[in-house]
Amino acid sequence: MGGVKLVATTQSFFCTRVQWALKLKGVEYEFIEEDLRNKSPILLKYNPVHKKVPVLVHHDTPIVESLVILEYIDETWKENPLLPQDPFDRAAARFWAKFADEKVVFGVWTACTAEGEGKEKAIEAALESLAHLERQIEGKKFFGGEQIGYLDLVLGWIPHWLNTMEEVGGMKLLEAERIEWALKHKGITYEYIEEDLRNKSTLLLKSNPVQKKIPVLLHGDKPVAESLVILEYIDETWREKPLLPDDPFEKEMVRFWTKYVDEKRFTEIPMIKESIPMKEDLLNYSRAQQNVK
Amino acid sequence: MEEVKVIGFWASPYVYRVTWALKLKGVEYEYQEEDIFNKSDLLLQYNPVHKTVPVFVHGGKLIPESIVILEYIEETWPQNPLLPTDPHARAMARFWTKFGDDNKPEFFGFFGRTGEEQREAVKSAQECLKILEEHGLEEKKFFDGDEIGMTDLSLGWIAFYFEAMEEAAGVQVLEATSFPRLHAWIRNFKEVHVIKENHPDQARLLAYFKWLREMYAKPATT
DSSP: OOOEEEEEOSSOHHHHHHHHHHHHTTOOOEEEEOOTTSOOHHHHHHOTTTOOSOEEEETTEEEESHHHHHHHHHHHOOSSOSSOSSHHHHHHHHHHHHHIIIIIIHHHHHHHHOOHHHHHHHHHHHHHHHHHHHHHHTTOSBTTBSSOOHHHHHHTHHHHHHHHHHHHTTOOTTTHHHHHHHHHHTTOOOOOOOOOTTSOOHHHHHHOTTTOOSOEEEETTEEEESHHHHHHHHHHHSOSSOOSOSSHHHHHHHHHHHHHHHHOTGGGSHHHHHHSOOHHHHHHHHHHHHHHO | OOOEEEEEOTTOHHHHHHHHHHHHTTOOOEEEEOOTTSOOHHHHHHOTTTOOSOEEEETTEEEESHHHHHHHHHHHOOSSOSSOSSHHHHHHHHHHHHHHHHTHHHHHGGGGOOHHHHHHHHHHHHHHHHHIIIIIITTOSBTTBSSOOHHHHHTHHHHHTHHHHHHHHTOOOSOTTTOHHHHHHHHHHHHSHHHHHSOOOHHHHHHHHHHHHHHHOOOOOO
16 A cells, blocks of 8 residues: 655654554554654644644545544555444443543643642542543453553543643642542641652661652551552541541442553553653653643 | 433534434434423423533433533444544544534634624634634545444534524624535535434524524624
8 A cells, every 4th residue: 555654743642642543453654753842844734724743644645633544544454443333332432432531631630730729620630530431441361451542542642642741731630639638638747758759768668668759658656558458447547537438339440541551561561662752762752841831 | 222312402513413423323212302591490490500502311311411412322322333443533532523612612612702702713613624724624525434323423513504694693704715614515415315304494493593692693893
């Protein structure tokens, strides 16, 4: 088939999902790296309306908008279908992809970059959106079932980039924030000790020698690590105003999301692993985005 | 025969996309009106995520989101296709549909504003309309070529809603001299039989938008 080119950046997950799709179908393509601070004539030629990446060029014709590109790829190269066969299942996948891009991406990014009161509201909204998505993967290995599919590609940023955005935003969407809410909810006074993860303190290394990670709760001189374990500890130690939901399903939901991000099941697939840029690059890119604001 | 039902609101252009598609394909359906200002338990149950119309019901399966519904209808009832067969042309149809929806704040921003803010919003809307006119429609009769398709249905709000919104907001945005192609498209679109027989009543729509405007108009910034 005619030459395939992808004009993209390595850091944008809208671009990476397209790369994953092409690789899944064994399509050979030329990767043209774009510097968005210095847009090339190629980009301006192929995407004059939006001047954004990714742009897929096939038979010298451009296609833009990552979700539109995924549909095009699925229709043009029939092997290893991305979307399910049944029209209703296709509708569901499209619905959740749209929801993810509109509510979750925007929500999590806002939560990372907002300040003060706005930040709290944004985090709440983002968590609510994530809860909806979580229900879609219930009982399945991937959103696409046994094999990754369209929706997994669209949501693939969650395990990997979420952690990056969390570090840059100085906020752990699923972990430290929940601990602070838990303590506030129960009216427990606490001291917040800011940790510079690039220069870990003696206190952290002593409190969590195994993982050397935050959050860590110090109660007296007893350290408790692992956000979910901390939540359960808080709930059991201070019994008024229970924190974890009584409902077993809802309780499981809280446990699930922490687990999903931690396990990074999605990123262990060898082909996906190869495509993911070095974490350092991502961190630098995300920080640069923040400075631009 | 499996149940086919559309839950909608008379003034919603998103609902019209779906009913137009069904009529174009000759699919019989039942319509259920929903008051979006007083949402029923049924709607909240059918679309818990967004709580919006339209919701499409087919043999007990529920599908929200008008564009997702259109793709489903296209795949389930292939007669009188709304999308072309060529993958690239399909991609273009999807792109322009998305463009219309993604730029809602730009297209409609003028409606809820007054004074200087409104003037800025009108310019914003005209920029987006220009893109539709020059890159989307180009020299074609319809966005989807010689016959109407998914893109035309999804941009149907230009034909029936925009004028009422402009009048209610007291501005002119889609001027005929600046947008000759879009105006030609509006005339052609309204002539299509299914569209001609099924569209919101203009007088009622104008009253509705006047009422909405009173409810939501922000005072001009000094």
